[in-house]
Amino acid sequence: MNINKNYMNLKDSYLFSSIAKRVGEFAGRNPGKEIIRLGIGDVTRPLVPAVIQAMSRAVDEMGRAETFRGYGDEQGYSFLRKAICGFYAAKGIELQEDEVFVSDGAKSDTGNIGDIFSSVNTVLIPDPVYPVYVDTNIMAGREIIYMKGNEDNGFLPLPEPRVKADIIYLCSPNNPTGAVYTKEQLGLWVDYAIENDAVILFDSAYDSFVNDKNLPVSIYQISRARECVIEFASFSKTAGFTGTRCGYTVVPNGLIRNDSSLNKLWLRRQTTKFNGVPYIVQRGAEAVFSPEGLAQIQENINYYLENAEIISGTLARRGIWFTGGKNSPYVWFRCPGNMSSWEFFDFLLEKANVVGTPGAGFGVGGEGFFRLSSFGNREDVVSAMERFKSII
Amino acid sequence: MNINKNYMNLKDSYLFSSIAKRVGEFAGRNPGKEIIRLGIGDVTRPLVPAVIQAMSRAVDEMGRAETFRGYGDEQGYSFLRKAICGFYAAKGIELQEDEVFVSDGAKSDTGNIGDIFSSVNTVLIPDPVYPVYVDTNIMAGREIIYMKGNEDNGFLPLPEPRVKADIIYLCSPNNPTGAVYTKEQLGLWVDYAIENDAVILFDSAYDSFVNDKNLPVSIYQISRARECVIEFASFSKTAGFTGTRCGYTVVPNGLIRNDSSLNKLWLRRQTTKFNGVPYIVQRGAEAVFSPEGLAQIQENINYYLENAEIISGTLARRGIWFTGGKNSPYVWFRCPGNMSSWEFFDFLLEKANVVGTPGAGFGVGGEGFFRLSSFGNREDVVSAMERFKSII
Numbered sequence: 001m002n003i004n005k006n007y008m009n010l011k012d013s014y015l016f017s018s019i020a021k022r023v024g025e026f027a028g029r030n031p032g033k034e035i036i037r038l039g040i041g042d043v044t045r046p047l048v049p050a051v052i053q054a055m056s057r058a059v060d061e062m063g064r065a066e067t068f069r070g071y072g073d074e075q076g077y078s079f080l081r082k083a084i085c086g087f088y089a090a091k092g093i094e095l096q097e098d099e100v101f102v103s104d105g106a107k108s109d110t111g112n113i114g115d116i117f118s119s120v121n122t123v124l125i126p127d128p129v130y131p132v133y134v135d136t137n138i139m140a141g142r143e144i145i146y147m148k149g150n151e152d153n154g155f156l157p158l159p160e161p162r163v164k165a166d167i168i169y170l171c172s173p174n175n176p177t178g179a180v181y182t183k184e185q186l187g188l189w190v191d192y193a194i195e196n197d198a199v200i201l202f203d204s205a206y207d208s209f210v211n212d213k214n215l216p217v218s219i220y221q222i223s224r225a226r227e228c229v230i231e232f233a234s235f236s237k238t239a240g241f242t243g244t245r246c247g248y249t250v251v252p253n254g255l256i257r258n259d260s261s262l263n264k265l266w267l268r269r270q271t272t273k274f275n276g277v278p279y280i281v282q283r284g285a286e287a288v289f290s291p292e293g294l295a296q297i298q299e300n301i302n303y304y305l306e307n308a309e310i311i312s313g314t315l316a317r318r319g320i321w322f323t324g325g326k327n328s329p330y331v332w333f334r335c336p337g338n339m340s341s342w343e344f345f346d347f348l349l350e351k352a353n354v355v356g357t358p359g360a361g362f363g364v365g366g367e368g369f370f371r372l373s374s375f376g377n378r379e380d381v382v383s384a385m386e387r388f389k390s391i392i
Numbered sequence: 393m394n395i396n397k398n399y400m401n402l403k404d405s406y407l408f409s410s411i412a413k414r415v416g417e418f419a420g421r422n423p424g425k426e427i428i429r430l431g432i433g434d435v436t437r438p439l440v441p442a443v444i445q446a447m448s449r450a451v452d453e454m455g456r457a458e459t460f461r462g463y464g465d466e467q468g469y470s471f472l473r474k475a476i477c478g479f480y481a482a483k484g485i486e487l488q489e490d491e492v493f494v495s496d497g498a499k500s501d502t503g504n505i506g507d508i509f510s511s512v513n514t515v516l517i518p519d520p521v522y523p524v525y526v527d528t529n530i531m532a533g534r535e536i537i538y539m540k541g542n543e544d545n546g547f548l549p550l551p552e553p554r555v556k557a558d559i560i561y562l563c564s565p566n567n568p569t570g571a572v573y574t575k576e577q578l579g580l581w582v583d584y585a586i587e588n589d590a591v592i593l594f595d596s597a598y599d600s601f602v603n604d605k606n607l608p609v610s611i612y613q614i615s616r617a618r619e620c621v622i623e624f625a626s627f628s629k630t631a632g633f634t635g636t637r638c639g640y641t642v643v644p645n646g647l648i649r650n651d652s653s654l655n656k657l658w659l660r661r662q663t664t665k666f667n668g669v670p671y672i673v674q675r676g677a678e679a680v681f682s683p684e685g686l687a688q689i690q691e692n693i694n695y696y697l698e699n700a701e702i703i704s705g706t707l708a709r710r711g712i713w714f715t716g717g718k719n720s721p722y723v724w725f726r727c728p729g730n731m732s733s734w735e736f737f738d739f740l741l742e743k744a745n746v747v748g749t750p751g752a753g754f755g756v757g758g759e760g761f762f763r764l765s766s767f768g769n770r771e772d773v774v775s776a777m778e779r780f781k782s783i784i
Contacts, residue, residue: 001509001513001558001559001588001589001590001591001649001650002509002510002512002513002558002649002650003508003509003510003649003650003652003654003657004507004508004509004510004511004657005510005650007508007652007657007660008652010660040463042462042463043462044457044460044462045457045460046454046455046456046457046460047454047455047460049455052451052452052454052455055451055454055672056448056451056452059444059447059448059451059672060444060448062438062439062444062447062635062636063438063439063441063444064438065436065437065438068436068437068438068439068632068635069635070434070435070436070632070634070635071432071434071634071635072635104496104666104667105667107665107666107667108665108666108667111664111665111666112504112665115396115531116395116396116399117393117394117395117396118394118395118396118397119396120394121393121394132664132665135664136664136665139507139661139664166393166394167393196393197393198393199393240460240462242462242463243454243460243461243462243463243464243668243670243671244454244670244671244672245667245668245669245670257393257394257395258393258394258395258397260395260399260400262395265395265396265399268399268402269531272503272524272527272528272531273499273500273503273504273524273528274496274499274500274503275496275497275499275500275637276637277637278635278636278637278670278672278673279635279636280447280451280636280670280672280673281670281672281673
């Protein structure tokens with residue numbers, strides 16, 4: 001018996017446990033201080049009424065024999081996949097229902113998608129980035145090439161023709177940097193992927209925060225993306241589903257590699273290793289796309305975007321270099337005074353009692369940078385920025 | 393770019409689509425006939441009141457800022473893991489909370505568990521059996537050895553010392569055969585696993601149907617099982633959660649291979665590729681273990697067990713050899729008149745308008761056998777058996 005030895009190559013992830021430990025120690029030494037947490041990217045506003053009503057109805061249905069639901073299709077109920085197609089149609093993108101796979105979240109799908117690819121592929125991953133892309137490919141034993149985000153490219157690395165990769169992870173609006181690729185930039189990536197017979201895994205979890213009409217809200221707005229991109233979307237940040245768990249993945253029917261339809265491979269993977277999302281949750285997700293639901297979630301998104309503007313406005317007035325803060329819930333900035341990520345973490349905690357996330361936790365390219373999240377309460381964000389101004 | 397070529401070795405699964413096709417054609421030719429479906433193993437009774445009430449409360453909580461829940465631990469909320477430990481304690485088995493991983497179902501976990509094992513391991517799988525074990529190991533490219541279930545061993549194959557395997561799948565009470573291993577038989581498997589440094593993946597999804605006090609309700613009732621077994625459990629059949637999606641997997645802390653804790657490997661896998669079960673569903677699952685919940689689900693289990701008895705009693709009176717029908721929701725029998733599985737399927741559909749599942753769909757060892765499920769309504773089961781008696 002042998003374990004998967006690739007797991008031995010994983011680095012232990014101490015980011016959020018280290019943060020918790022340092023905050024706990026600080027709180028212990030300073031019992032009177034009010035700590036404001038703008039670290040973890042979790043939402044704080046409750047589910048909107050349209051979603052709550054839909055889920056309440058669905059719970060009632062599950063309690064009566066006439067309306068009880070057992071196994072559904074692994075890829076999701078038709079009512080939800082239709083609603084998702086409608087949402088894309090409103091963006092000007094036509095999807096077939098069988099191109100949409102409902103899932104329990106983008107994290108699961110960006111992790112599990114590797115199942116359908118050979119472990120000998122070379123993977124291109126931005127640095128800094130959401131750690132799941134790296135870790136799941138280490139688990140699979142794939143070779144990873146990093147592309148550096150930095151001030152020069154605005155943390156939006158572009159393809160380099162001499163670098164050859166088979167699988168490319170992109171996340172836009174980006175976690176953790178908040179940077180958003182333009183249509184032209186995504187066009188370069190699509191060209192590169194087609195040229196190299198590669199597949200782009202596009203994490204679109206923050207698409208709903210884009211309000212600049214010139215920026216893409218789906219990579220399928222780019223010509224020929226259907227030939228080379230799988231898009232991962234989520235209700236987590238869009239509709240506050242971080243504890244409710246629903247997302248979806250689009251695998252276009254035109255996406256063929258080794259003469260095989262990736263759509264059919266993913267269908268086979270999901271029907272074999274997944275049993276679908278709870279009926280109750282799918283009814284809640286469907287309600288997100290109702291006229292009331294869309295209006296209600298937009299209020300929350302605007303609330304968070306206003307928080308982001310308060311944060312980025314403060315940085316701008318202090319002359320601190322940053323990305324995000326617009327079209328994104330995250331603000332990513334150079335640590336003042338040339339501090340390292342963790343030095344600034346301690347400084348901000350000690351002097352302002354504010355918790356953020358050290359950029360170094362997202363990859364070596366994140367060293368010297370820092371992330372603040374806009375998912376807190378308005379009062380907390382305003383207080384945190386007042387304190388920030390008083391110490392920088 | 394290369395796909396995972398192992399997928400090319402999967403056989404297309406036509407079992408349930410073939411059934412649907414034949415039933416559809418029959419219904420088209422015979423519009424007046426009332427067809428009774430005892431095929432797919434899906435439950436029909438609604439969720440019990442204790443579960444519905446708990447989920448309704450949880451939905452309300454998610455709609456208010458003070459009680460809203462965002463990300464929870466990937467391995468499940470402490471309240472549910474504690475309730476599961478309590479359920480095991482009542483069986484006389486002591487578990488630590490960190491040995492329990494809440495999941496969206498046993499299918500996902502029996503499929504995904506392969507992530508933590510090397511693809512060079514040899515896998516031992518019963519034939520006939522639930523197809524997910526075979527398909528997920530074909531996807532991973534592992535060598536599979538089959539162990540035959542048949543009339544001689546009562547579809548409960550036992551270890552053969554000359555057969556060497558690293559990973560062994562067992563399912564008891566079994567799907568599809570309904571056969572249940574005794575404690576002595578499971579003891580032989582535990583001995584074999586320890587002797588061979590192997591790991592047993594024990595699918596316990598039907599444990600709640602065991603009412604014979606002498607039969608095991610968890611493999612951890614067997615001495616030293618904690619050194620070699622991962623147990624997969626599910627609320628699907630226990631509490632009607634097939635459309636609500638919750639299960640759990642027990643990975644004992646004492647389970648070490650290659651000097652690595654399988655518990656820590658699975659924790660890493662789940663925290664990287666899974667984001668936990670919806671809060672609402674976990675509250676529903678917790679309510680299953682309340683005194684009212686346990687009493688209410690027992691009523692449903694008894695109802696299905698009585699159905700199983702009606703089916704197996706009919707077979708016994710006709711002198712047909714079968715397994716299951718007691719301590720299991722499934723009845724598995726030799727097709728009368730030496731018919732093949734599909735011949736008998738057509739015969740039963742044409743003559744009695746009853747739909748079952750051909751045993752050949754669960755592996756070559758299932759040829760000549762047939763599965764009936766007890767998850768239907770009482771009236772349907774009684775009518776189906778009346779019709780059965782009239783044609784056999």
